[in-house]
Amino acid sequence: MTDLSIQMINLFASLLLLLAFAMLAQRRVINLVHIYAMQGLTVVAATSLVAYVTHQEHLYYSAAMTLVLKVFLIPWILHRLIKQLDIRWDVETLINIPSMMLAGIVLVVFSFNLSLPISKLSTSVTPGTLGIALACVLLSFMMMITRSKALPQVIGFLSMENALVFAATSATYGMPMVVELGIALDVLVGVFILGVFMFQIREQFESLDISHLENLKEE
């Protein structure tokens, strides 16, 4: 059974990578939130499977926390924000989507290369997934810097954090509970603050276009 479980974990990791690419290609904001929730679900599934295979009890708690926070609570908050801010637009990207996909592939190859020596040293059951986790982090980062509106930047940031949690699960069977709780608290508070900011940015600039936020420069 463990062989099948390990194959399943690798499958979930690949799904995570696929969802990261999907986020890059997605133009409608409401779908970005859905993809983020699906990412969270994939992380939950992978974490629970790792917990089952390795008999690490605390990973079940970590998976439960991820489920509550990243699949339900944060997407719900983001939904409400979208409704209150009345965001309907299709998202413009700074670089066109095919080029971004190509750049994403380069990033994935780079991440796999970077994590190859580390994966060899890992004693966990799923050493290969560290490369995928690193690739997801870089892909989320690229999504953050190529979007010109506030909310996709926030979602990119959240999905980067998701990828990091997955990296922790795959490399080290998660972090100690107190650290995971602290990280979850930081993420939640961060989302609140970002939500508050988006309202204020909208109030000040009548738009959530980030290019309005480029005025602070030296003269």
Next chain:
Amino acid sequence: MNPLVLVFATPLLGSLVLAIMGHKPHGRNVNVAFSFGTLLAAMALTIRIVAQGPLFALSDQFFIDSLNIFLVTLTALIGFTTSVFSRPYMRIEEDRGKMTHGRMRLYFSMYQLFSFCMLLALTTNNMGILWVAMEAATLTTVLLVSVYRTPASLEAAWKYFILCGVGIAQALLGTILLYMAAQKVIEPGLNPLLWTNLNASKLVLNPTIMSLAFVFLLVGYGTKVGLAPLHNWLPDAHAEGPTPISAVLSGLLLNVALYAVIRCKILADGALQNNFAGNLMIGFGLLSVLVGAFSLLRQRDIKRMFSYSSIEHMGIMTFAFGMGGPIANFAGLLHMTVHALSKSAVFYAVGHAAQKARSQIMDDIRGLIKVSPTVGWGLMMGTLAILGMPPFGIFASEFLILTSAMHQLPWAAPVLLLGLAVAFGAIFSRVQPMVFGETNVKPLAHPPALLPVFLHLGLALMLGLYIPSYLNEWFLQAAAIIGGR
């Protein structure tokens, strides 16, 4: 009672109390009272450390040794003097309509919470909790930077959040890699994230993992130190937030981030047994010195100018710790202390000067000495202190760093000298017309807080001439712990 518990409980309680009543007229005084309480608790902790040596607390989750005790006291001291400065400063801001009641409550309670997060980051033994505390400190200051709700401050706060958030995500990846390396070598009974356990086993940590971990940790925490090329958030955050926040950002948060980098460097040095970590820090440090110094030439806003000066000084400190060795480490620690004192003193004077002139643009501020000799001289003395004039403490630390650079890394000394010279020319030429000459500034409605300025400058002067024996002991011990070439 363990003084460490008081050090944490006081700002936490202050944050709760001020969230409820911070907008009342005596809210400012309550803020000062809580900061003073934190200072007393920190002093009690210091006395305990002087008497009994390094201390573990709360089942080894907290560890105070010579490297962080002086930072704890410095944080509590500058937190207190900044709260004293906040009293007239925020009162004037409120009178001018820039703060509402709700935002005053937010300001004071986040200020106390920020103190708590910094003290937590400094004293924790757990590398994971260190990360959580750094991120929490970022979140509190994001709210503080945007407290005026102007378009510029929103931009500054958004940039700060995104850039530091991405940076600190890299640090989380570094922490995960560190945890991975630790799990292999630390016995099952011990907590693998405790710095003391990692330090004991640092020689057997896997070098491949540790080198990658250190790169991520340096880039991550280095973003919060303000190292170039990751420094873009710093000038905006300093310029658009309230001046007390600029003072604590420059004086304290940058120091705490550098402290985190140093703790990681000690582990990386043990695992790698070569100068990889140090060389990275030297590279980033020198780049920051040059970027900071040359950016000073283009500045028109006074707070942006001094924030680039902070970038330059953090570059000098990072360079010193990267070089390593007893003298450079000692000088770096001394520089951390006097820079915090001098830079916050400068920001206090700058704050009141900008309030008098109702503008932060340097061309709008002229002739401070004529209207208010104390603010004018405070700014002048503070500038001289921060530029490294003897006998202020920064001269001593920069001198030590330069001379050890000439011994260990001769090619770096001209780079440092160039940076320091350019900074001197740029800043002094801007400050001189602001202080002397014909005046265009008006007096303030409430008396400015000048005791903090001269207290800090007095301490910086004292440290340039004489270092108390226990402080000397701590610096020497900490320098030995940091190690290096």
